[in-house]
Amino acid sequence: MAHIGSVKHIPRETRYNFLQMAAPASYVAGLGRGASGFTTRSDIGPAREGPSAETVADAQAKRGEEVIDPERFQDPDDERNLFAGTVYEADDEEADRIWDSVEERMDARRRARREANEAEIAAKERANNPKLQTQFADLKRSLSSLNDSDWMSIPEAGNLTGKRRKHNLRLEENQNGRTYAVSDTVIADAAGRNAMLGELDSKQQELGGFDTPAADGTLTDFVSIGNARDKVLSLRLDQASKDAANGSSTSVDPRGYMTALNSQVLQSDAQIGDIKQARQLLQNLISSNPKHAPGWIAAASLEVHAKKMVQARKIIAEGCEKCPKSEDVWFHAAELNTPENAKVILGRAVQQVPQSVKIWLKAASLENDVPAKKRVLRKALEFVPNSVRLWKETVNLEDDPEDARILLTRAVEVIPTSVELWLTLARLETPENARKVLNSARHKIPTSHEIWIAAGRLAEQSPTAISEVKLEEDAEQIAERRKKLAAQVDKLLAGAVASLRKNQVILSREQWLQEAEKCEEDGSPLTAQAIVKATIHLDVEEEDRKTVWLEDAERAERGGFFEVARACFVVLLETFATSPSVWRKAAEFEKAHGTPQAVQDILAKGVEHCPHAEVLWLMAAKEKWVGGDVPGAQAILAEAFKQNEDSESIFLAAAKLASETNEMEAAQQILLKARAQAGTERIWMKSAVLERQLGLLDEALKTLEQAIAKFPNFDKLHMIRGQIYESRNEVPQARQAYAQGCKACSKSIPLWILSARLEEKAGVTIKARSLLERARLYNPKNDELWAESIKIEERAGGMQQAKSLLARAMQECPASPLLWSMAIFMEQPQQRKGRSVDALKKAGEHPAVIVAVARLFWGERKIEKTRQWMQNAITADADYGDAWGWWLKFERQHGEQERQEAVIAKCEAAAPHHGPVWQAVAKDLGNGGLSTREILGLVADRLE
Structure with missing residues (x-):
């Protein structure tokens, strides 16, 4: 029996078996001792990632190895990621082809702009950093003028190998040489040697002073001298400025002095090096070929560029000695010298090159008075009598026309092939002599x-x-x-x-x-x-x-x-002569740039050659009528009836002329005859309109019934009948007339709008909406029907419904100017400007949109900008009458009477016919016979 507290014996081989066992998932070493978990490099891997695939591909490309495209072996039918399990079908192939074509087209659209930008960048780069060959391009071009002897006379280049080797050795010695830090004592000693003392120290006073470093016992302080010079200059400038302020004269101009200092051009080291290099090249050129005049001129010009005028004059003078037969060298020598010296130089020049017109003209230009110029030019003519330029300059100096004529007479004898001299002489002669001069000139040339x-x-x-006709001539x-x-x-x-x-x-x-x-x-x-x-x-x-x-x-x-x-x-x-279009264009040209009589003459000849051209007869009658000759217009139309018996246009023009002149019975008779002979739908319509205008409403309805029976698909007949019933407050009959017209003429937009307005006036707004819905089914994508629906909602007070309809309308008609002009003012005031920008982009330059933008500026009280945009609207379409009305309304509020009259005059010249409000006012029965001025005033009053 073991004792209490004894330890059981454990075999050695099983004591440390747990070391080979896996640690628990939540085990942390040292946790019991208070230690926390930590992570080592082996746990997270290396600190730096390997090269990416792109880096590897670049390296392979640099080494010349083949870069394998990972997509090369990709099966097009085997999609990856999201579409990995789908099948590549025909529609997928078509879609890929469409997208490829879209990308190609987008790239083509941008290609021109991209290539232009690249070319511009390249041009700027070439301008900022020109190549060496471009810098010497002019010198290369001048080498083409050298002959074989010039090439042979170019000296051989010297052997610079030894100089370059020595220079490179010195550079290597400097680069390989060692440097050492200098101690502070050495620096302090060097500073003490150069220091300037203003007084003696105590040691010098006790010893009686040291020996002076110079033999005469003086020391030069250059720093003090410089400071003193600057101080004196400052005092002189201050004194000069005070003298200038007091009005006293001074020999120093401080402003000019400072300006001269600022105007000095400081050349960089690179520019100086270029000048030196060019000077050396030109020196070699003139040394090797001293008879080459352009080399001397270039060398002198280089010195002028380097601001060395004395050297330039010296070089060009030497050039004159070496090349005495070159007029360019003499000319540049005169240019580089003062006028007095230039005269002397040109005097020598004319001895060497007396045939040079350029030298003679330069010499004449240096003279200050006219007689001296004349003497030089006449002397020049002795040496160069066949120079047209010299003769012209000589003649121009003559104040007396007779002297000039004498000179020109001599000139044409010397130079008979000069057209300019002959013409100048003819202008100076009398008409009879000028004719003889020109005849002689024709024989010579x-x-x-x-x-x-x-x-x-x-x-x-x-x-x-014609300018000298007698007064009694008619x-x-x-x-x-x-x-x-x-x-x-x-x-x-x-x-x-x-x-x-x-x-x-x-x-x-x-x-x-x-x-x-x-x-x-x-x-x-x-x-x-x-x-x-x-x-x-x-x-x-x-x-x-x-x-x-x-x-x-x-x-x-x-x-x-x-x-x-x-x-x-x-x-x-x-x-x-038998082409009506040519006669018409000629008449229109004379109407725009000629006289009324010229227009009438052309039209009279035109109807003679083209008797069956109705447009010429109508234009001729209108010109007579506008000119106030009503009988003449009637006579022309009567003659037109003989040549064109069944002409609808001539019948209607005759009826209109009769009605405008208050001959109503004659107009009715003409229309009755026209209905019997021509019987067109427009003649029946005009007949009904005339009867309605005369107040014969029952007769007008009967005429319309007969006309509708003959022409059931003519929408204007139904519209007139409905308007007659509407004017008599017979709403059921008007509704039935409009309904019959909409059924027979489902494509007539005005007929649907009139029917909807009738229902709205009768208080049945729901039916008006329904009619416009049906109209849009028959006439899809029609902006007028959408605009009428939106206006009905606005008049009914449903602004939200109106905006909703506008959104639907703009989806169906995205480029409608009418809808965009409405959309601008249905936005909040702070959003209207942005909406107007969209309208101009989508709807283009339509006068309705431009007027809407002008009204925005009008609301901001930008008067001139509003006036400019109103002018832009008229420029876009002068036939748009509503734009004229808005402009007149604006000028009535912000313009003077002169501006209002100018707008009215321009409107009368343009004679507009279109525009929603303009057409409504012009076709109103109560406004029959009004002029363009009166209609414009009514339109301006109705616009809101």
Whole structure:
């Protein structure tokens, strides 16, 4: 039996078995002793990750190894990640192809901009950091002028190998040399040696002083001297400024002195090095080839650039000695010297190169008084009599026209081939002598078209021209003389073209047209027209003549050359006399840039050549009517009836003319006859409108019943009938008329709108909404129907419903100017400006949107900006009458009377016909017969 407290024996091999056992999951070494857990490097792995796949690929590419694309062996049918289990079908392939095409298109759209940016960046880089070859490009180009002897005379380059080796050895010694720290005692001793003492210390006083370092016993203090000099300069500048303030004279200008200091250009080391290098190159050039004038000029110019004028003059003087036959060297020598020295230099120059016009002109320009200039130039003419420039300069100095004429007479004898001298002489002669001069010039220079044109202008400005007609001559005589003169000029220019062609001088039609435009600018319209008539047929195929000549006329009209354009139309009318379009364009041109009589003459000739062209008859009648000649207009329409018996347009024009002149019975008779002969839907409609305007509502309804039976699909007949019933407060009949019209003409937007407004007026708003819904089913994506629905909700007080409808409408019609103009003002005031920006982007430059933006500026009281945007709206579309109304309304509130009248005058010239409010006012029966001015005022009053 064992004793209490004894220990049982444990075998050695089983005592430490727990060391081979795995530790529990929550075991932490030393936790019982208060230690906390810790982590070692082996637990978390290495501190630095290995190279990424991109790094490895770059390294392989640098070593030239093949970089394996991980996607190369990817099966396109085997998607990964989210689509790993799907099947690659045909629609997937189509989608990938579409996306690829989209990416290619987007890349193509940006390619031009990207390439332009890259080119701009490259150009800036080349400008900031030019290559060495570009810096010497001009010198390289000048080498092309060297001949073989110049190349052979270039000296051989010296052997610089030894110098470079020695320089490199010195650099290596400096770089490999060791450096040591200098002790403080050495530095203090060096400072003490250079120190300047102002008094003796005690030791020097006791010993009686030390020996002086110099033989004469003096010490030079350069620091004190510099300070004293600066102080003296400062005192002088201060005194000079005080003298300038007191008004006394001074020899020092402080401001100029400081300005001169600031204006000094400090060149960098690189610039100085470049100048030195260039100087050496040029020195080698002029040394190897001293007869090469450009080398001397370049060397002198380099010294001028380096601000060394004395050296530059010295070099160019040596160049004059080495190259005495070069006019450029003498010219630059004169440029680099003072005027007095330049005269001496040019005096030597004319002895060496007496044939140089450039030297003579420079010498003349250095003279201060006119007689001296004349002497120099006349001396020059002795040496160079065949110089046109010298003769021109000599003639320009003459104040007396007779002296100038004598000089020019001599000049044309010496230089008979100068067109400019002949023309100048002709301008100085009398008309009779000028004609002789030009005839002589034509014989001397048969290839000059300028002389022929000058002859034409001379014939146009002859004493028998229109400008000197007698007072007793009437307009017909003046026109006859002008006609004869034009025929004379036409004949002259036609002969000019034939003569030039005979002498193998062929100018293109574009060149001739430019000459014609130049003649018109110089005030010779008949000559310009003659040139066009004689040359417009050149280089044009027969089948393209009409198109090309119309383009010439339009281009000349755009450029402001109205006589050239008029001549083009004259040729067109002569060649295509049976084309109504040509007569119409010619009449429109004369209406815009000619006289009313010219328009009437063209239209009268047009109806003679094209008797069945209704538009020409109508234009002729309208011109007579606008001019106040009502009987003349009636006579033209009567003649038109004879040529066009069943013409709807002529019947309606005659009826309108009768109604506008208050001849209502005649208008009714004309329309009755028209219904019997022509019987078109528009004639029936105008007949009903006239009866309604006269108050004959029952007759108008009967006429409409008959017309609807014949033309059931003409929506305006249903609209007029409904409006007549509505004016008589017969709502059921009006509803039935509109319903019948909507059924027969489901695509008529105004008919649906009138029907909905009738229901709204009758108080049945629900039915009005229903009608507009049906209308949108028949006419999808129509902004007018959506706009009417939105207005109904606004009038009913449902702003939230209106906004909801507007959102739906803009989804269906995203680019509608009408909807965008409404959307701007349905936003909160602080959000309208942003909405207007979106409207301009989406709807484009439509006058409705532009007017809406102008109204925003109007609300902010930005007057000039509002006026500018109103002008922009008119520029976008002058036929939009509502824009004119808003502009007049604005000017009534913020403009003067002159501005209001200017707006009205522009509106009358534009004669607008469109716009919601404009059409409603213009077609109102109560406003029949009103002028454009009166309608504009009513529109401005109605706009809100």
